[in-house]
Amino acid sequence: MSVPLTLLGLLEREPSHGYDLKRDYDTFFNRGKPLPFGQVYATLGRLARDGKIMIGDVEPGVGPDRKRYVITELGVTEVDAWLTEPVEPEPNLQTVLFSKVVLALMLGRPAEEYLDTQRAAHLRRMKELTAVKRGGNLVDVLLADHGLFHLEADLHWIDTTVVRLDALRTVVTA
Amino acid sequence: MTASGGVTAIEARDVVLSFGETPALRGASLAVDEGEIVAIMGPSGSGKSTLLHCLAGILIPSAGEVHFEGGRVDRLGEIERSVLRRDRFGFVFQFGQLVPELTAQENVALPLLLGGVRRGAAMSAALPWFERLGLAGLERRRSGELSGGQAQRVALARGLVARPSVLFADEPTGALDSITGEQVMNLLVDSAQEQRTTVVLVTHEARVAAYADRQVIVRDGKVNALVHS
Ligand SMILES: Nc1ncnc2c1ncn2[C@@H]1O[C@H](COP(=O)(O)OP(=O)(O)OP(=O)(O)O)[C@@H](O)[C@H]1O
Numbered sequence: 271m272s273v274p275l276t277l278l279g280l281l282e283r284e285p286s287h288g289y290d291l292k293r294d295y296d297t298f299f300n301r302g303k304p305l306p307f308g309q310v311y312a313t314l315g316r317l318a319r320d321g322k323i324m325i326g327d328v329e330p331g332v333g334p335d336r337k338r339y340v341i342t343e344l345g346v347t348e349v350d351a352w353l354t355e356p357v358e359p360e361p362n363l364q365t366v367l368f369s370k371v372v373l374a375l376m377l378g379r380p381a382e383e384y385l386d387t388q389r390a391a392h393l394r395r396m397k398e399l400t401a402v403k404r405g406g407n408l409v410d411v412l413l414a415d416h417g418l419f420h421l422e423a424d425l426h427w428i429d430t431t432v433v434r435l436d437a438l439r440t441v442v443t444a
Numbered sequence: 445m446t447a448s449g450g451v452t453a454i455e456a457r458d459v460v461l462s463f464g465e466t467p468a469l470r471g472a473s474l475a476v477d478e479g480e481i482v483a484i485m486g487p488s489g490s491g492k493s494t495l496l497h498c499l500a501g502i503l504i505p506s507a508g509e510v511h512f513e514g515g516r517v518d519r520l521g522e523i524e525r526s527v528l529r530r531d532r533f534g535f536v537f538q539f540g541q542l543v544p545e546l547t548a549q550e551n552v553a554l555p556l557l558l559g560g561v562r563r564g565a566a567m568s569a570a571l572p573w574f575e576r577l578g579l580a581g582l583e584r585r586r587s588g589e590l591s592g593g594q595a596q597r598v599a600l601a602r603g604l605v606a607r608p609s610v611l612f613a614d615e616p617t618g619a620l621d622s623i624t625g626e627q628v629m630n631l632l633v634d635s636a637q638e639q640r641t642t643v644v645l646v647t648h649e650a651r652v653a654a655y656a657d658r659q660v661i662v663r664d665g666k667v668n669a670l671v672h673s
C-alpha cells in the first residue's frame with residue numbers, strides 16, 4: 271500500500287492538516303473508498319516517528335486537527351526515490367487465476383467453465399468502468415482506464431489459456 | 445419479445461453457412477432488441493463477420509432463418525436485399541471502404557444520395573458530422589489524403605448519416621489508437637442512443653465491447669451468451 275508515501279507526497283506540496291490530507295487523498299487517490307481518519311493519523315504518527323515529517327505549529331483548541339504537518343529532508347528524499355524508481359513489473363506468475371486453473375485441471379474439474387465465468391465477470395466490470403468513464407471527469411477517466419487496461423490484459427491471458435488448456439492438462443496431470 | 449423484455453429488431457435463428465468445405469456458422473442464434481447495442485466477440489476465424497453478414501442480408505445462410513421487423517431477410521431476392529441494406533441498414537467496416545474518387549463529405553453523404561436525397565440536402569446533412577467527429581476542415585479531402593483513423597471516422601459518419609434502423613459495425617476501431625477508438629465508440633454510442641439505432645458490433649477488443657449493452661461470444665460458429673456466476 272502506498273498510503274504513507276502518497277500522504278508524504280501531498281505534504282511535499284505544502285504543510286497540511288490531517289483533514290486536508292484525507293480530503294485530497296479521497297479526491298484523487300482513492301475514489302469511492304474514503305481513507306478512515308484513524309488511518310490518516312496513525313500513518314502520520316508513524317511518519318513523524320520515522321523522522322519523515324514533523325509537527326509544525328499547533329493551533330489553539332482541542333482535537334488532532336490543530337496540528338499542521340511538515341515534511342522533512344528525509345521525507346522529501348523518500349518521495350523522490352519512490353517517484354523515480356519504476357514499480358516492480360509484477361510477473362503475476364502466481365495469480366489466483368493461474369492457481370485456480372492449474373488446480374482445476376489437476377482435479378479434473380471444468381477449468382474452461384471457470385474461465386468463461388471469469389471472462390463474464392471481467393467483461394461486466396469493464397462495462398461498469400466504461401459507464402464511469404462516459405459520465406466522469408478526467409480523474410475518473412484515468413482511474414477507470416487503468417482498471418480497464420489491466421482487466422483487458424487478464425482477458426488476453428484467459429483467452430490464450432483457454433486455447434492451451436488441453437496442453438496444460440497434459441503437463442499438470444503427467 | 446426477448447429475454448430482456450424488449451422488442452426484437454433483428455434475429456438469426458440456427459444459422460448455418462459454409463464456405464466450400466469450411467464451416468463458418470454451425471447453428472448460430474442471436475436476437476438483438478430495438479435500440480440495443482450488442483458486441484459480438486470471439487477468436488479469429490470463429491464466424492463473427494460471417495454472422496454479421498448473414499444478419500445484414502449480405503450472405504444467405506444455407507439453413508436457419510434471419511428475421512428483421514417480422515420479415516425473413518434470408519428469403520428476399522438479391523434486389524430486395526440490396527434495397528433493404530440501402531434504406532434500413534448502415535455499415536462500418538474495419539478497412540475504410542471509402543470511395544477514393546469522392547471527397548470525405550461526399551462519402552458521408554453517399555447513403556443519402558443513393559437513397560434519392562438531393563445533392564444539396566445530402567451534403568448539408570453530412571456536414572455536421574465533421575464537427576462531431578473532430579474532422580472539421582477535412583470535408584474536401586479525398587480518402588487517400590486522410591489518416592487511417594480519420595478515414596475510419598468518416599466511415600462511421602457515413603454509416604450513421606441516413607439514420608439507419610440497424611448499424612452493422614465490423615471492427616470499427618480496428619485501425620485506431622486507444623484515444624481515437626474511444627472517441628469513435630463514444631460517438632457511436634451517443635448517436636445510436638439519440639437515433640434509437642440498433643447496433644451489431646463485431647470486435648475482438650474487450651475495451652470496445654465494454655461500450656455495448658450486451659456482449660456475446662462466437663466460438664466455432666455458434667453464439668454463446670456470457671455465463672454469469
Ligand atoms: N469468403 C470466404 N471464403 C472462404 N472462407 C471464408 C470466407 N470468409 C470467411 N471464411 C472462413 O470462415 C470462417 C469464419 O470466418 P469469419 O470471417 O466469419 O471469422 P471472424 O470471426 O470474423 O474472424 P476475424 O476475427 O479474423 O475477423 C473462417 O474459417 C474463415 O477462414
Ligand SMILES: [Mg+2]
Pocket residue numbers: 492493494614
Ligand atoms: Mg472478421
